[in-house]
Amino acid sequence: MDGQQYIASHFAATLRRYLFRKHLGLIPAQSPDALDPNMLPVPEPNVYDFDSEEDKLVMDPLSDNFWNHWNSTAKKNTDAFATVFHVVPYDGILNWNQYREYFGKHYEPLGTKEKPLPPKYPWGHVFKEAFPPGAEGAHAVKQVLARIRGSLVEMPLKFLQDIDLAVEGLSYNAATDELYT
Numbered sequence: 001m002d003g004q005q006y007i008a009s010h011f012a013a014t015l016r017r018y019l020f021r022k023h024l025g026l027i028p029a030q031s032p033d034a035l036d037p038n039m040l041p042v043p044e045p046n047v048y049d050f051d052s053e054e055d056k057l058v059m060d061p062l063s064d065n066f067w068n069h070w071n072s073t074a075k076k077n078t079d080a081f082a083t084v085f086h087v088v089p090y091d092g093i094l095n096w097n098q099y100r101e102y103f104g105k106h107y108e109p110l111g112t113k114e115k116p117l118p119p120k121y122p123w124g125h126v127f128k129e130a131f132p133p134g135a136e137g138a139h140a141v142k143q144v145l146a147r148i149r150g151s152l153v154e155m156p157l158k159f160l161q162d163i164d165l166a167v168e169g170l171s172y173n174a175a176t177d178e179l180y181t
Contacts, residue, residue: 002062014048017058020066024073025149026054074152080144081153086127089159096163 008016021027030036037047049055060066081087086103093099106120106127121127131137 001060003060014046016061017055018048020058020061021054023150023152024058024069025151026057070152073149074154077148077150077152078154080147083130083144084126084141085124089156091154091156091158093159094162095160099160 018027037044057069058066078090082090082092086106088099088103090102093102106129107123109116109119126141128137131140
C-alpha cells in the first residue's frame with residue numbers, strides 16, 4: 001500500500017477491492033438470466049478478475065490515483081443528483097436564502113398552516129425547471145443520470161456553513177431559550 005509491497009490474505013484483498021469497485025461503479029454488468037460462478041454456494045470458488053484495469057485502480061487505496069478517482073466519482077455523482085433532484089443537504093447551499101431559492105420554494109408545502117397547499121414538486125422528483133419540456137427534457141435527464149457511477153456521493157460539509165445554527169436553533173424552540181441564554 002502507498003506504493004510499497006504488502007501482504008494481505010486472498011479473502012481480505014478481494015473483498016476490499018470488490019467493495020471499492022462496487023462503490024465506484026467499476027463492476028461489469030451481470031446478466032440476471034445467466035448463471036455466474038460467483039452465485040454458486042461454497043465450496044465453489046469465487047471468480048475474481050485480478051489484474052483487470054478496474055482491479056489495478058483499486059489495488060492501492062492509499063495511492064493518489066485511487067483517491068483522485070474516488071473523489072472525482074463522488075463529485076460527479078453529487079452534481080448529477082443535485083441537478084436532477086435538487087437534493088439537500090448540498091454544498092452549494094451556504095445560507096437560508098440559498099436554501100429557500102434552491103429547495104424551499106419548490107419542495108416545501110405552500111399556503112398557510114390553516115390552508116396548506118401541496119408543494120410545487122414532491123420530494124425526490126425531478127426538478128423539471130432545469131430541463132426542457134417533453135421528450136427532449138426526459139432525454140436530458142437520462143443523460144445526466146447516466147453520468148452516475150457506483151454509489152458514492154460527497155459529504156456536504158459546507159451545507160449552511162454561513163449560518164450559526166446554535167444561535168438560530170434557539171429561535172425554533174422557545175422552551176429551551178431560557179436554558180441556553
